[in-house]
Structure formats: C-alpha cells, structure tokens
Amino acid sequence: MLEECTVAEALKLLGKKEISALELTEAALHRVEAVDERIKAFVTVTRNEALATAALVDAKRLSGEEMPPLAGIPMALKDNMCTKGVLTTCSSKILDNFKPPYDATVVELLRDAGTVLLGKTNLDEFAMGSSTENSALFTTRNPWDVERVPGGSSGGSAAAVAADEVCFALGSDTGGSIRQPAAFCGVVGLKPTYGRVSRYGLIAFASSLDQIGPFTKDIWDCALVMNAIAGYDSRDTTSVPLASPDYTAQLLGGVKGLRIGVPKEYFAAGIDRDVRNAVQKALNVLVALGAEAEEISLPHTDYGIPVYYLIAPAEASSNLARYDGVQYGYRAEADNLLEMYKKTRSQGFGSEVKRRIMLGTYALSSGYYDAYYLKALKVRTLIKQDFDEAFKKFDLILTPTAPSTAFPVGTVEDPLTMYLNDICTIPVNLAGLPALSMPCGFVNNLPVGLQLIGKPFAEATILQAAYAYEQHSGLAKKKPVLSGKGVPKDE
Amino acid sequence: MKLTGKEVAHVASLARLAMSEDETEKFTSQLNAILEFADKLNLLETKDILPTAHVLPLKNVFREDRICPGLERKEALLNAPEEEEGMFRVPRVIE
Numbered sequence: 001m002l003e004e005c006t007v008a009e010a011l012k013l014l015g016k017k018e019i020s021a022l023e024l025t026e027a028a029l030h031r032v033e034a035v036d037e038r039i040k041a042f043v044t045v046t047r048n049e050a051l052a053t054a055a056l057v058d059a060k061r062l063s064g065e066e067m068p069p070l071a072g073i074p075m076a077l078k079d080n081m082c083t084k085g086v087l088t089t090c091s092s093k094i095l096d097n098f099k100p101p102y103d104a105t106v107v108e109l110l111r112d113a114g115t116v117l118l119g120k121t122n123l124d125e126f127a128m129g130s131s132t133e134n135s136a137l138f139t140t141r142n143p144w145d146v147e148r149v150p151g152g153s154s155g156g157s158a159a160a161v162a163a164d165e166v167c168f169a170l171g172s173d174t175g176g177s178i179r180q181p182a183a184f185c186g187v188v189g190l191k192p193t194y195g196r197v198s199r200y201g202l203i204a205f206a207s208s209l210d211q212i213g214p215f216t217k218d219i220w221d222c223a224l225v226m227n228a229i230a231g232y233d234s235r236d237t238t239s240v241p242l243a244s245p246d247y248t249a250q251l252l253g254g255v256k257g258l259r260i261g262v263p264k265e266y267f268a269a270g271i272d273r274d275v276r277n278a279v280q281k282a283l284n285v286l287v288a289l290g291a292e293a294e295e296i297s298l299p300h301t302d303y304g305i306p307v308y309y310l311i312a313p314a315e316a317s318s319n320l321a322r323y324d325g326v327q328y329g330y331r332a333e334a335d336n337l338l339e340m341y342k343k344t345r346s347q348g349f350g351s352e353v354k355r356r357i358m359l360g361t362y363a364l365s366s367g368y369y370d371a372y373y374l375k376a377l378k379v380r381t382l383i384k385q386d387f388d389e390a391f392k393k394f395d396l397i398l399t400p401t402a403p404s405t406a407f408p409v410g411t412v413e414d415p416l417t418m419y420l421n422d423i424c425t426i427p428v429n430l431a432g433l434p435a436l437s438m439p440c441g442f443v444n445n446l447p448v449g450l451q452l453i454g455k456p457f458a459e460a461t462i463l464q465a466a467y468a469y470e471q472h473s474g475l476a477k478k479k480p481v482l483s484g485k486g487v488p489k490d491e
Numbered sequence: 492m493k494l495t496g497k498e499v500a501h502v503a504s505l506a507r508l509a510m511s512e513d514e515t516e517k518f519t520s521q522l523n524a525i526l527e528f529a530d531k532l533n534l535l536e537t538k539d540i541l542p543t544a545h546v547l548p549l550k551n552v553f554r555e556d557r558i559c560p561g562l563e564r565k566e567a568l569l570n571a572p573e574e575e576e577g578m579f580r581v582p583r584v585i586e
Contacts, residue, residue, distance in 0.1 A: 101566040195547050204554050208545035237552040239546065306529040317506060324507070324556040328570030337584045354508055358499070358518060359525060361506040377533050377542030382535065384543055432546030456546075466575055 002027035003164045004479070007221040010167055014061075014072050021061070021072030025054035025116050028074040032118070032165045035321035035482050041150075041160035043079045044087045045119040050074065054117045054123050054179050070228055071114030076160045076169040079120040079444040080127055080213070082201040083107055086117075090203050091135035092125045094323050094330045094348030104201020105233045106170060106212055113228040118166050121156025124240065126320065127177055127205045129153050130421040131412070134352045137410055142184060143480040144446055148406040149371045151181030152213070161215045162480060168225050169215045175308050176208050176402075176425025179437035181402035181451020186439045186478070187324045188216045188466070193457045194432035195240035198233030203282045209308075209429040213269050218476035219438065220468040223247035225379075226459060242457060248410055250460045251467045256290035258465055261394035262314040265301035266424055271403045278441030278448040279400045285472050286398070286465065293423060296394070298386040303379050304427040305419055310363045310376035311430075316353075317360030323348060400448030401437040424451060434459045438466050439475045493526045494519060 005013065029047060036042055044155035048373060057072045077083065080090045080101035084107075093145050103111070106333040110117070132140040132155035140155040142148040150159040154171025158181035161169050171178040173191035184188025190213045197212045204210065214225035230244035260281060267276050287293050294399045325331035325344030332343035349357070362373035390397060403423055412418045428435045433453055440450035449467075454462040470476050494502075503576045510518070521551045564577055573580040 001527055098570055101562055101569055126506065158545055194545070198527065227567075234554055238547060238549065240547065240549075268585060300535075303535065306531050319508075325572060326581055327567075329572075331572035334582055337582050340582050341507045344511040345507050348506075354519060357506050358502050359522060362494070362502045362522070362526075365502065365505065372526075372529065372543055375537060378536055378537035378540040379532050381540050381543040382537070384546060415521055416528060419525075430543075469555075488586060 003031040006104060006217045007070065007167045009225050010073055011070070018274055019117065021054040021057040024053065025050050025074050025118070027167055028118055031163070036165060038141060038146050038482065039143055039163050039165070040332045041121050042076070042119045043089055043137060043156065043162065047116055048084055049086070049117050050116050057114060057116070058228045068112060068114035070110070070224065072116060073114070073167050074116045074118045075110065075455040076118050076121050076157060076166045077107065078123055078154050078157050078169070078171045080123060080172060080203040081170065082203065083105060083117070083120065084160050086120065088120065088178040088203070089137070090126050091123045091137050092349065092353070094344070096136075096330065097394055098203070098329050100113050102201065105198035106229050107201065114338050121154070121160055121169060124153035125353050126316070127172055127314070127481040128176055128294055128352050128420055129358055130176070130180055131407075131409075132156065133409065134350060135315060136315050141409070142406045144186060144406065145481060148408050148446070149184065151402070151406060152186030153177040153181075157215050158182055158187055161185070161217060162185045163482060164479070166173045167217070168221055170212055170229070171215055172202055172210055172212050173429065174209045174295055174312060175429050177424040177452060178215065178422060179425050179432050179435060179449065180402045182215060183438040183447065184406040186447030187481070188219055188222050188277040188436065188438045188476075190214055190222050190426065190436045190459065190462075191434060192226070192230065192459055195238050196244070196434070196457065196459070197229050198231075198236040198239050200233055202237040204319040206314060207250045207319060209312060211429075219463055219470050220248065220251065221451060222436070223251060223463050240457075245460055247460055247463055250464045253464045254290065255286055255465050259290045259398060260286060260291050260293045261296040261390050261395045263296050263298040263301065263390070263398045263399060265298055266399035270420070270423060271400055272405070272443075274443040275400050275404060275420060275448050277403070278443065279398070281449055282440035282473070283398055283449045283467060286469055289468055290474065291465070293398070294394075296390055296397075298384050298390060298427070300379065300382045301427055303384060304307060305423060305432060307376045307379045307383065308422070308426045309359070310372050311380065313356040313360030314363045314373050315358045315360070317364065319362065320353070320357055321371070352415065360431050369428060380430050383427050387427070387433060395461055396456070397453040399451045399453065401425065401451040405443050405446035407450060418485060433455065434462060436462050436466055438470065439478070440469075440473065441475070494523050
C-alpha cells in the first residue's frame with residue numbers, strides 16, 4: 001500500500017511516473033482519516049494546502065522541470081516549529097491561537113526540497129515531557145498498543161511515522177525528545193550534533209540543548225532528510241559554519257574495523273533486563289559484521305539527570321518569560337499589567353511547564369545561582385569530558401535509548417519518576433553530540449530502541465553503522481497492526 | 492526541606508505566576524523532591540572545573556550589518572490580543 005512507502009521508495013515510484021504526488025498525498029490523508037482518531041498524532045491537518053502543494057509538484061513534473069530532491073513527499077512537523085500562517089501551538093493553551101508570521105529555517109528548507117506538509121503533530125507542552133501526556137490538547141497513542149504512550153516529547157511525530165500517516169516527520173530533542181519516542185514507536189530518530197541543523201523558528205525550550213532532527217521509517221530515509229535540513233544558517237547564531245556532507249554517501253561502508261565503546265553505566269540496574277538483552281544482541285550482530293567492541297566507563301553518567309533538570313529549567317524559565325499576553329497568544333483579562341501577566345501565564349501554562357519555570361527561576365535566583373545553576377554547568381563539563389575521553393579511542397558509543405519499552409498511559413504520575421526516562425539520552429544533549437535511535441528488537445510486541453552516539457558532526461558514521469545493522473536485522477519492515485478496535489479507554 | 496511554602500510563593504511571584512494555596516503546597520513538595528535529588532551533585536568536587544554553558548567553541552558571532560526587509564508592522568500585529576492605532580494595547584500601567 002502506498003502509505004507504507006519509505007521516502008526512497010516513494011521517490012522511485014514518482015520518478016518512474018508510476019504514481020503522482022497527488023496520489024501519494026491522498027493516500028497519506030486517507031491514512032490519517034482512517035487511523036488518527038485512535039493515534040491522535042496530529043494537532044492540525046493541513047489538508048487543502050497539502051493537496052494544492054502536491055498538485056503543484058505534479059504540474060512541474062509534467063512540464064519536465066528539474067525536481068528538487070524530496071518533491072512530492074508527504075511529511076509532518078512537530079507543532080513547535082513555526083509555519084507561516086499555519087497554527088503553531090506547542091500543544092499549549094498559551095499559544096492555541098498562534099499563527100506565526102514566518103517560517104522556521106527547516107520549514108523553508110523542506111519546502112525548497114519539494115516536500116508536502118501534511119500537518120503539525122502533538123507534543124508535551126513546550127516539549128517538556130516524555131509521553132505527550134503533558135500536552136494541553138490530548139495524549140497521543142502508541143501505534144503498537146493504543147493503551148500506551150508514544151514517548152515524548154515528539155510523540156506525535158514518532159507515532160505519525162510509525163502508523164504510516166506520513167513518510168517522515170521532524171521532531172526536536174532537548175533531553176531525548178526525538179530518540180525516546182523513536183524507540184517507543186519502533187522508528188528511526190536522529191538528534192544531530194548541536195549546531196548542525198538551524199534552530200531558527202523552533203520555539204525555544206532550552207537553547208543550549210535543543211536540536212531539530214528527523215523521524216523516518218529506515219536509515220536511508222534518515223540520510224535523505226538530513227541532506228535536506230542540515231547546514232549553516234546565519235539566522236541561528238549557534239549554527240556551525242561547516243559544510244554538511246551527502247549523508248547517503250557513506251551508508252554502504254559497513255562496520256569493519258569500526259571501534260564501538262559500550263559504557264557499563266548504561267546497562268546498570270535501572271535498565272529493564274529485556275531491553276539490555278535486545279541491545280546486547282544488536283551489539284553481537286555489529287561485532288559479527290566486523291566491528292570491534294569494548295566495555296568502557298562514562299563515570300559521570302548518573303549525574304546527567306540532576307544536571308539536566310537544573311540547566312534545562314533555568315534556560316526555559318528565561319525563554320518562556322516572553323509569554324506575557326502582550327504580543328501574541330492567550331491573554332487573560334485583568335485591570336492592570338502585572339495582574340494580566342500573572343493571570344495569563346497561570347491560566348496559559350500547564351503544571352509541568354510551571355514546575356520547570358519555578359525550578360529554573362529558583363536555580364537562577366540570587367543566593368542559589370552558585371549552588372544550583374553554576375554547579376550544574378561545572379558537572380556538565382565533567383560529563384562532556386567523559387565523552388571526549390571515550391571518543392579518543394572509539395568511533396561510536398552504543399547504549400539502550402530508554403530504560404524500558406513504552407509504558408501505559410496514566411501510570412507515571414510523579415514528575416521525578418518521569419524524568420528518569422531520559423537517563424540514557426540526556427548526557428548526549430549535555431555534550432552536544434549526535435545520536436540515533438533505531439529498533440533492535442521487541443519485548444511483548446513493543447519495540448526496543450538501540451542508541452548509537454557519535455563524535456561531533458560525525459552523523460555519517462552513525463548512519464553507516466546503523467545501516468549495516470538494519471540490513472541485517474530487517475526490523476525496519478516490521479509494522480504495528482492497527483486493529484479496528486482499541487479506541488482509547490479514557491475518552 | 493530546602494524550600495518553604497513562603498519561598499515557593501516568592502519564586503512564583505518572580506516568575507509572574509499566580510498560585511493558589513493548593514498549588515503552592517503541591518509545588519513545595521515536588522520542588523523539594525527534585526532539589527533533594529539534585530543534591531547528588533554535591534558529591535562531586537568541582538572547585539577547579541570550568542562551567543560549560545554551551546558546547547560549541549563559539550565566542551562572539553558577528554555578521555555584516557546589511558539592510559534587509561524585516562517583519563512588516565501589519566504582520567507583527569496579526570497575533571496581537573488587542574491592538575490600537577498600529578500598536579499593542581495593554582491594560583493601564585500608570586495610575
């Protein structure tokens with residue numbers, strides 16, 4: 001069926017004129033109609049715009065014009081990326097009527113590449129969460145089991161790709177928000193090196209950690225999407241002026257002689273045994289294919305979560321100060337300005353966002369700055385040095401992506417317990433490294449994620465190893481069965 | 492307890508958040524739990540460690556000061572909750 005196509009397969013069919021872009025977009029829209037009531041991946045479906053864009057692509061194709069690399073491919077964007085004139089809510093009440101007057105750089109790039117925007121996907125409010133349960137709108141469901149969460153915060157994008165609603169999607173990753181939902185939904189998710197993909201137009205959460213990246217059905221597609229979105233952008237001052245390679249060029253290189261470090265701290269007691277076993281098996285495959293593996297230690301791993309939950313809220317408390325009801329978004333009625341600020345923010349933000357603003361404000365406040373924020377920045381240095389040291393000897397680091405498979409909706413209520421979900425992904429953001437999650441097995445029919453971490457700007461090496469493993473595992477072809485029943489219980 | 496209810500109320504005020512008593516109580520216990528968890532960091536000696544605010548070796552980033560089109564006033568006001576005469580309207584500030 002057409003909606004099951006990968007990007008590469010769809011491009012082939014389009015190239016041979018066996019299908020039109022309109023047919024492809026219609027197939028995706030039909031799929032959304034058929035399954036999204038159960039999956040709830042989309043906040044907004046841009047049906048008419050999508051059909052018009054696809055028709056335009058077809059018209060160009062007919063006239064024999066040279067086509068851009070991803071012409072006619074339907075895709076979705078996490079709803080924290082600005083799309084001109086299209087609702088961009090961050091799944092928050094405070095932005096529920098916000099239509100940006102400009103496009104994010106990645107949106108421009110994907111348009112130039114010829115893609116068809118099908119809609120915007122659900123997230124934990126302002127990307128703060130690991131399950132989409134913090135969305136002010138609704139909870140997205142895991143296509144492998146609709147009683148379970150898709151992971152987060154980019155849960156909508158992960159679920160949309162896993163359920164074949166789009167060929168690919170973009171998400172953002174501050175502490176694992178691409179990789180953890182990719183693991184839970186059994187798709188490929190890449191967080192590029194900090195500075196590799198422009199953050200211009202990405203609604204800021206924690207600016208020293210945020211990075212945009214793709215969700216795809218396989219590794220080849222991940223390389224194709226990276227080709228479209230990676231690169232320097234003068235509008236993002238933390239964008240790195242470095243030429244980006246053709247990410248497909250190295251894919252067939254194999255893993256012979258590749259040195260893989262396996263940090264023992266990531267296989268410790270907090271990680272489910274079944275997850276550890278699946279990841280160990282994947283490592284065995286890579287070794288059988290010619291890679292060299294060795295156990296290593298990243299001794300400051302355990303400090304990742306406390307460091308992150310001081311730094312990210314501190315940056316968020318500053319970034320989210322802009323939501324004051326003056327220029328855009330929700331405004332509460334009040335008699336004076338201060339009251340308006342307070343009412344607007346209290347009514348507009350959900351609990352988790354308030355909790356992090358409070359935590360960050362406290363960690364930055366006079367008298368506590370040194371004890372919390374500065375201390376966290378120093379330990380961040382130690383975490384980064386662990387990786388620097390390891391990468392002197394190794395090309396890749398291999399770990400699980402998440403400590404468990406997808407958990408049932410509504411079962412993790414304590415914020416601190418939820419934070420522990422990010423234990424394997426957070427250190428990577430703190431060090432600014434690229435890392436990918438891909439399926440490496442199943443436990444009780446739920447996908448397990450394998451994480452491959454690379455040196456700065458060495459996404460191509462990650463993709464090369466991932467491609468070799470994927471060819472061997474065949475797991476990219478395994479799809480969830482979305483049965484007719486199973487409408488979520490609670491609604 | 493690191494944080495009292497009174498301190499939480501003060502932080503809320505700094506963050507421009509209004510909070511009910513119930514909420515203040517809930518946040519006090521949750522924030523204390525998170526801060527106690529963060530105490531783990533004090534196990535590490537960091538006197539001689541430099542802080543990492545971000546990972547890139549970038550210092551100041553400059554660009555040419557070129558004139559280029561910005562956001563038009565009309566577009567900037569499209570999302571305004573209230574506008575008047577081409578400006579954002581807010582409740583009275585000066586009594």
